[in-house]
Amino acid sequence: MPKPMLQIALDTLTVDEAIENVEKIYKYIDVIEVGTILIASQGKKAIKEISNKYKDKIIVADGKIADAGSVFAMMFFDNGADFTTAICAAETQTIKSVLDTAKLYGKDKDVQIELTSNFNWKQVEEWKKIGIKQVVYHRSRDAQLAGVNWTQNDIKTIKKFDEMGFKVTITGGISLKDIEFFKDVNVYIFIVGRSIRDAENLSLEAQKFKDQIDKYYA
Amino acid sequence: MPKPMLQIALDTLTVDEAIENVEKIYKYIDVIEVGTILIASQGKKAIKEISNKYKDKIIVADGKIADAGSVFAMMFFDNGADFTTAICAAETQTIKSVLDTAKLYGKDKDVQIELTSNFNWKQVEEWKKIGIKQVVYHRSRDAQLAGVNWTQNDIKTIKKFDEMGFKVTITGGISLKDIEFFKDVNVYIFIVGRSIRDAENLSLEAQKFKDQIDKYYA
Numbered sequence: 001m002p003k004p005m006l007q008i009a010l011d012t013l014t015v016d017e018a019i020e021n022v023e024k025i026y027k028y029i030d031v032i033e034v035g036t037i038l039i040a041s042q043g044k045k046a047i048k049e050i051s052n053k054y055k056d057k058i059i060v061a062d063g064k065i066a067d068a069g070s071v072f073a074m075m076f077f078d079n080g081a082d083f084t085t086a087i088c089a090a091e092t093q094t095i096k097s098v099l100d101t102a103k104l105y106g107k108d109k110d111v112q113i114e115l116t117s118n119f120n121w122k123q124v125e126e127w128k129k130i131g132i133k134q135v136v137y138h139r140s141r142d143a144q145l146a147g148v149n150w151t152q153n154d155i156k157t158i159k160k161f162d163e164m165g166f167k168v169t170i171t172g173g174i175s176l177k178d179i180e181f182f183k184d185v186n187v188y189i190f191i192v193g194r195s196i197r198d199a200e201n202l203s204l205e206a207q208k209f210k211d212q213i214d215k216y217y218a
Numbered sequence: 219m220p221k222p223m224l225q226i227a228l229d230t231l232t233v234d235e236a237i238e239n240v241e242k243i244y245k246y247i248d249v250i251e252v253g254t255i256l257i258a259s260q261g262k263k264a265i266k267e268i269s270n271k272y273k274d275k276i277i278v279a280d281g282k283i284a285d286a287g288s289v290f291a292m293m294f295f296d297n298g299a300d301f302t303t304a305i306c307a308a309e310t311q312t313i314k315s316v317l318d319t320a321k322l323y324g325k326d327k328d329v330q331i332e333l334t335s336n337f338n339w340k341q342v343e344e345w346k347k348i349g350i351k352q353v354v355y356h357r358s359r360d361a362q363l364a365g366v367n368w369t370q371n372d373i374k375t376i377k378k379f380d381e382m383g384f385k386v387t388i389t390g391g392i393s394l395k396d397i398e399f400f401k402d403v404n405v406y407i408f409i410v411g412r413s414i415r416d417a418e419n420l421s422l423e424a425q426k427f428k429d430q431i432d433k434y435y436a
Contacts, residue, residue: 040257089306119336
């Protein structure tokens with residue numbers, strides 16, 4: 001089973017705080033996410049400053065695009081994003097326009113569909129048909145606060161996406177233990193946010209996540 | 219039938235351009251929307267600068283919140299928004315957390331659910347149950363570009379929301395003719411963006427929209 005990548009989600013309010021975090025964990029991560037919270041707080045300059053500084057990492061602008069696909073895609077790719085996200089509720093036309101824009105920017109640019117529990121498999125078939133390759137499987141922050149845990153149902157759904165040919169990224173309060181929980185499914189990227197950012201020793205915590213991935217995905 | 223309000227959507231890339239637009243149409247509009255595009259471009263300061271300048275207008279921060287409800291709601295209300303939006307795909311827990319936060323900020327603060335075609339009536343029942351009062355009925359920008367027009371089906375859906383007790387805002391390339399098309403339904407707000415922003419004479423165009431609303435909603 002291919003080794004999943006490790007992504008840090010930067011949902012800070014300032015770019016400085018985001019960079020301060022990355023500096024501590026730089027060598028353990030593969031992907032840097034400029035979070036929706038950081039984009040809403042600081043705007044596109046957050047994407048630019050972070051992508052300029054970390055040129056050898058994959059940069060995700062977590063735009064959760066819902067409409068005006070090409071406008072957002074151009075804004076994010078122009079500022080150095082490699083991937084951006086579209087929310088599952090977006091019309092398929094919108095998602096297609098993000099994908100078409102990504103193709104114009106180069107073969108390494110891509111769009112990920114951010115899933116909530118409110119999508120249906122008819123939409124997924126449409127995404128497949130237009131050439132979408134990535135989905136982000138998501139336990140919402142508010143669901144986590146309400147105590148919702150990962151279940152076998154999550155495993156089942158992720159396997160279904162995998163069998164349909166999608167690369168699946170997993171996010172939502174991922175802990176070290178969760179890496180083990182997902183060990184039998186193909187995971188493209190694990191996104192970790194507060195588990196690392198709120199740790200006392202960020203570097204040590206990021207290393208633990210990297211080690212855990214190495215352990216369970218040999 | 220109560221007279222709908224008129225909202226200008228500011229989906230510009232800079233605050234200066236947004237304010238330049240508002241200055242020309244100020245007296246014809248009731249609601250100013252800091253668009254998702256403008257927020258992604260400039261961050262929360264766009265909301266702050268515009269709300270500071272137009273204190274007697276209702277300010278909407280079109281955040282299309284999908285997760286982390288209270289974090290975004292606090293950010294937007296702290297910067298002067300009166301309403302914010304949550305995307306229909308958000309978990310009901312997320313929407314509730316936006317609504318609960320709005321209540322903490324005062325009785326004039328509210329959240330609107332931004333609809334795409336990808337919602338279901340089970341969700342709508344949930345929104346009703348937690349106390350949501352507003353929805354934004356939406357023809358996507360990308361759908362418009364693909365030539366999708368308003369239909370009797372839209373009228374039917376809007377009437378259903380109205381009968382359930384929701385205030386319905388309508389958006390998506392609204393033209394002067396569209397105001398007449400919707401004359402027999404209760405509309406809380408008409409959102410107009412490019413129809414006014416791209417006009418040769420913005421002031422005259424905004425006045426025409428205001429007159430059209432006065433004509434059909436006596």
